[in-house]
Amino acid sequence: MAPEPATAPLFVPEEADVLARVAGMDIDHAAMAAASNIWRAAQTMRTHLERQVLRDDDLSWTGFSLLFNLWVWGAMETRALAASMGVTRATVSGVCDTLERRGLVERTGHDRDRRLVRLELTPAGRELIEGVFPRFNAGESALCAGLSRAEQETLADLLRRVVLTVKEAEADD
Numbered sequence: 200m201a202p203e204p205a206t207a208p209l210f211v212p213e214e215a216d217v218l219a220r221v222a223g224m225d226i227d228h229a230a231m232a233a234a235s236n237i238w239r240a241a242q243t244m245r246t247h248l249e250r251q252v253l254r255d256d257d258l259s260w261t262g263f264s265l266l267f268n269l270w271v272w273g274a275m276e277t278r279a280l281a282a283s284m285g286v287t288r289a290t291v292s293g294v295c296d297t298l299e300r301r302g303l304v305e306r307t308g309h310d311r312d313r314r315l316v317r318l319e320l321t322p323a324g325r326e327l328i329e330g331v332f333p334r335f336n337a338g339e340s341a342l343c344a345g346l347s348r349a350e351q352e353t354l355a356d357l358l359r360r361v362v363l364t365v366k367e368a369e370a371d372d
Contacts, residue, residue: 211239213239214236214239217235218232233361237358244342247338247342248260248335248339251338252331252335252338253335256327256330257301261284261290261294262294262297263328264286265298265304266298266303266320266331267328268283268284270324270328270332275317275318275319276309276316276318277291277295277315277316280318295318298324301323302321302323302324303320303323303324304318304321305319305321306318307319
């Protein structure tokens with residue numbers, strides 16, 4: 200009996216153009232494909248979830264992320280919140296302005312250092328994130344439906360390894 204033919208790799212149309220451009224270059228094509236597809240998947244999922252879930256509650260991805268972080272970890276100082284979200288303090292400040300006007304978060308001064316600002320959810324903010332998150336997770340689930348549970352777990356594990364590798368590289372800088 201003949202062996203099963205290897206499954207041909209999947210490509211999205213944009214990837215074929217990139218591969219054609221770099222075909223003759225002495226580069227790590229596998230690493231490039233992995234990194235660019237991590238980026239492409241993240242951007243595609245972000246855009247989809249903003250349009251299909253967050254738009255209904257007039258939330259941006261960053262606004263959702265801010266509310267989610269405060270919901271999970273409680274009140275946070277803006278620097279710690281920015282680091283947790285992977286954005287700048289200026290971004291946190293701008294998003295917080297919008298969410299504060301909507302009555303979803305509030306700023307309070309730090310007990311010992313008046314230069315520091317703490318952010319926390321209001322009851323309306325808590326109610327919103329507790330209503331949005333199950334729909335957001337249903338969207339995540341739908342976007343991962345093409346993978347088996349085992350594949351989802353393997354993918355999550357592999358991505359955690361990438362995250363840890365990046366953190367180690369940053370610690371060395």
